[in-house]
Amino acid sequence: YGLAGEPFALKVAVMDRLGNAQPGWKGSLEVEGQSHTLGPQDGGWHDFELSLDAPGVYRVEVDAGELGAQTSNPIVVTAEAPDRQLYWGDIHVHHGHSTPDGAGGQVNDNHTYARDVIGLQVVSESMKLPPIEIEGEELWEYLQEDCVSASAEDYLVLLGFEWMGNLVGENQGHHNLYFDACEVELTTHEELGELAAEDGVYSWMEALEQATGVRSVAVPHATIYTGFNWADRDDTLRSAVEIYSEWGNSVDAEQPGGVQDALSKGFRLGFIAASDNHDGWMGNPFSEKSARSGLAAFWAPELSRAAIWESLQGKHTYGTTGSRILLDIELSDRRGSVREGELAVAEAPTLRWTAHGTDTISRVRVLAVDQTQAGAALELVRLEPGELDTEGSLALSDWTGQDLAVWVALAQDDGEQAWSTPIYLTQDCAQGGADISGLCGSDSAEPDDTGPATHDSEDSGPRSRCDEGCGGSGSALLLLPGLLLARRRR
Numbered sequence: 001y002g003l004a005g006e007p008f009a010l011k012v013a014v015m016d017r018l019g020n021a022q023p024g025w026k027g028s029l030e031v032e033g034q035s036h037t038l039g040p041q042d043g044g045w046h047d048f049e050l051s052l053d054a055p056g057v058y059r060v061e062v063d064a065g066e067l068g069a070q071t072s073n074p075i076v077v078t079a080e081a082p083d084r085q086l087y088w089g090d091i092h093v094h095h096g097h098s099t100p101d102g103a104g105g106q107v108n109d110n111h112t113y114a115r116d117v118i119g120l121q122v123v124s125e126s127m128k129l130p131p132i133e134i135e136g137e138e139l140w141e142y143l144q145e146d147c148v149s150a151s152a153e154d155y156l157v158l159l160g161f162e163w164m165g166n167l168v169g170e171n172q173g174h175h176n177l178y179f180d181a182c183e184v185e186l187t188t189h190e191e192l193g194e195l196a197a198e199d200g201v202y203s204w205m206e207a208l209e210q211a212t213g214v215r216s217v218a219v220p221h222a223t224i225y226t227g228f229n230w231a232d233r234d235d236t237l238r239s240a241v242e243i244y245s246e247w248g249n250s251v252d253a254e255q256p257g258g259v260q261d262a263l264s265k266g267f268r269l270g271f272i273a274a275s276d277n278h279d280g281w282m283g284n285p286f287s288e289k290s291a292r293s294g295l296a297a298f299w300a301p302e303l304s305r306a307a308i309w310e311s312l313q314g315k316h317t318y319g320t321t322g323s324r325i326l327l328d329i330e331l332s333d334r335r336g337s338v339r340e341g342e343l344a345v346a347e348a349p350t351l352r353w354t355a356h357g358t359d360t361i362s363r364v365r366v367l368a369v370d371q372t373q374a375g376a377a378l379e380l381v382r383l384e385p386g387e388l389d390t391e392g393s394l395a396l397s398d399w400t401g402q403d404l405a406v407w408v409a410l411a412q413d414d415g416e417q418a419w420s421t422p423i424y425l426t427q428d429c430a431q432g433g434a435d436i437s438g439l440c441g442s443d444s445a446e447p448d449d450t451g452p453a454t455h456d457s458e459d460s461g462p463r464s465r466c467d468e469g470c471g472g473s474g475s476a477l478l479l480l481p482g483l484l485l486a487r488r489r490r
Contacts, residue, residue, distance in 0.1 A: 001076045001086055001326075005053050010072060011119045012062055013045035014038065019285040021045065021117045030063040045117050055079045057356055057389055073324045074356035074388070084316075087298045087308065088283075088324060089122025090114065091158055091272070092176055092221060092242060095139060096280015108146055114282035115155045122298055122308055123282045126160035126176045130188045132167075140186040147182035156303055159184060163201060163218075166227045169194040173220050173228040175201070175238070180309040181214045196232035205237050217313050221276065222247035224257040235268045239313050243419055244273035244294040244321060246287035251419050252409070254376040263369040263377075263405045263422070270312070270341045271407070271421045272296035273319030285322050292321045292416075299340070315341020315421050323416040326356040329408050331396075331423045333436040340407075340421040343433030345440055348397035349425070351406060354390075359414040361385045366394050371403040371424075380406070400427055 002008050012029050014022045021044040028037045031048045038046060052058055052075065060072040097109040114120045125143055130136035140161075147159045159179045165172025167189045175195070193200040195218075205216045220228065221242035243251035243259055251259040251271065262269060273294025277287045287293045299316040300307040311317060318327055318340065331338050333349040355361060366380040381394050396406065405422035426433060429440035 001078065001082055002052065003081050004055055004077050004079055005051060007049050007051045008075075009047040010050050010060060010062075011045060011047050012064075013117050013119075014064070014067070015044070015117070015285075018290075019281070021113065027065045027067070029065075031060060043112075043116060052077045059388070073358055074326055076326060076356065084299050084301050085303075086326065087121040087156075087300060087303055089120055089124075089156075089296045089298060089308075090275050090277075090282045090293070091122060091124035091126065091160065091178065091296060092162075092245060092274030092276050093123070093125055093280060093282045094162075094276075094278045095125040095127060095143070096278070106142075108150060110280040110282050111146075111150045111155075111157070113284070118283035120283045120295075121154060121303055122156050122158065122296070124158040124160040124176075124178060125280070125282070126162050126178075128162045128164065129192070130186070132164065132189070137186060144182055144184070151305075154303065156305060156308055158305075158308070161186075163192055164189060164226075165195060165201075165229065168192070169197075171227060171229055171231070173223055174226045175218045175220050176242070177201075177205070177216050177218050178309070178312065179214055179216050180305060181212075184208070184212075184214055184216075195229050196234075202232070202234055202237050215309065215313070217309070219272065219312075221245060221250075221274070223250050223259065223262075224248075224253050224255060225250075228257040228262075230257075230262045230265050230267065233265070233267055236313075239268075239315055240270040240272055240317065241267075242274055242276075242294075243271045243319050244417075245276035246289045246291040246293060247276060248291075249417075260369055260377050261374075263371060264374050266371045266403075268315070268341075268343065268405070268424050269422075270315030270317045271319045271419050272312070272317050273321065273419075295320050295322055295324070297327075317341070318418060318420045320418040321416050323358040323412070323414075323418075325358055325410070325412070325416065325418040327353070327408065327410065327418045327420050328355075329353045329420045329423065331406070331425070331436070335438045336434060336436040338423060338434045338436060340423060343424040343426065343431065345426055345429055345431070345433045345435045345437065346396075346400060347427065347437035347439055348395065348400065349436060350393050350395050351408075351423070352391070352393045353408045353420070355408075355410055355418070356389050357387075357410075357412050358416065359412040360388060361390050361410055362413050363411045364390060364392065365409045366406065367409055368399060368404045368406045369422075371405055396425065400425060403428070403431075 014025045023044040036046045058075040098106040101107045150157045195201045218238045219240045225247045275293030279288045297318045298311040300311040338344045364383040367377040404425040407422040408420045411417045
C-alpha cells in the first residue's frame with residue numbers, strides 16, 4: 001500500500017526453487033526503464049526505487065533476461081495516506097545460522113536473509129524453553145541483544161519463546177509467547193507449569209506485567225498436530241492463534257483441536273501464519289519439510305514495537321501460506337463499522353471484502369461459526385472470481401440472531417491461500433463491542449475488542465504501555481520461479 005507520487009523500493013531477488021538466494025547469479029534486471037546488473041556485492045538482490053503517480057492496483061513487470069519476465073506483488077496506490085499499513089512477518093522460527101563478525105561477536109545470517117533477500121518487516125526467533133533448547137541461557141541472552149541491535153527503521157525483531165505444554169500436563173498444547181520489550185528473564189517449562197494453573201502460564205504473564213510492565217501474548221500453534229487446550233480461555237492473554245505453518249492447516253480442519261473447534265467454544269482469536277522453520281531461515285518460501293511456509297500480515301499505523309504488539313494482541317492480523325496476498329475485510333451497519341478481530345453488536349450488517357492476488361484468485365468463501373454450540377463452519381457464500389483482483393459483499397441479516405465468528409478464506413490457482421481474522425458478531429449488548437446498529441442506546445460505535453476472559457480474571461481489552469519502537473512503513477512481496485519480488489515503501 002502506497003501513496004501516489006511517493007517513492008518506494010521494489011525488491012528483486014534471484015532465488016532457487018527452495019528459496020535460497022543466488023549471490024553468484026550474473027545478469028541484468030530491468031524495471032520501468034531502470035537497469036541493474038547484479039554483482040557479487042549485491043548478494044543476489046537489488047532494490048529499485050519507483051514511483052506511481054495515479055491511484056490504482058499495479059503489478060510491475062521485471063525483465064530478468066534468461067530467467068524471463070516476471071511480475072511483482074500487487075501494489076495498491078491511494079490518493080490519500082491510509083490510516084494503517086500492512087507489514088509482513090514470520091514470527092515462529094527457531095534460531096539457525098550465525099557467522100563470526102571478525103570482532104569477537106556474531107552476525108545473525110537469519111536476519112540478513114529475512115530483511116535483505118525476503119523483505120520481511122517483522123520477525124522472531126522463538127527459541128524453545130529449557131531444557132529442550134541446548135545452551136538455552138546463552139541463546140536467550142543473544143536473542144535479547146538481537147531484539148535491540150537488529151531492529152531498524154524498516155525491520156522489527158520481536159522477543160519470544162516456545163512453551164511446549166505437553167511436557168508439563170495433558171491437553172495443554174504448544175504456545176509461543178511474544179513480548180513488547182527486549183528484556184525478559186528466561187523461565188523453563190517446569191517453572192511455567194500448565195496454562196491456567198495457579199502458578200501457570202497465564203499467572204506468569206500477569207505477574208511479569210505487574211512486576212516489570214512487560215506485556216505478552218500467548219499464541220497456540222499446530223493445534224490439531226501437537227495438542228490443544230480449549231478449556232481455559234483468556235482472549236486478552238491468548239488473543240491469536242497460528243492457523244498455518246509447515247505442520248499444515250488448522251483453520252479448515254473440522255475436528256477437535258482445530259480452530260473451528262475453538263471458535264465454537266466462544267474463543268475470539270486473531271489469525272496468523274508462520275513457517276515454524278527449525279533451520280533459522282525466516283520467511284523461506286519452503287520449510288525444511290519442503291512444505292509451504294506461512295506468513296503473518298500485521299495491520300498497524302506504523303512499524304513500531306508498540307504498534308505491532310497491539311496489532312497481534314488486538315487481532316488486526318491475517319495469515320497466508322506464504323504469498324503476499326492482500327486481503328481486507330470490514331463489517332458495517334447504519335451506525336458504523338468494524339474490522340477484523342473486533343466485536344460488533346449488530347442487527348443487519350453487511351460484510352465487505354477486497355482481495356488482490358499474487359495469482360488468479362480461484363475461490364472466495366465466507367465462513368461462519370456459531371460460537372454458542374459445537375459444529376463445523378457454515379459456508380455462507382462461495383465464489384469463483386477467476387481474476388487477480390476481487391471484491392464483494394454479503395448481507396448477514398439472516399444470521400445475526402447468533403453469536404458468530406465470520407471470516408473470508410480465499411485460494412489461488414497456484415495453490416496459495418489466505419484467511420482473514422474473523423469479525424465477531426452478537427446482538428447481546430452486555431458483551432460490549434461496537435454498537436454499529438444502535439441496538440444498545442449508545443452514542444458511539446467504538447469497538448470494545450475481545451469480550452470476556454474466563455481464566456479467573458475480567459477482560460480489560462487491549463493494554464498499552466510500551467512506547468519503544470522503530471518507526472517504518474509497509475510492504476508486499478511475491479515469490480515467483482527464479483525471482484523474489486518485494487515492494488517496500490520508504
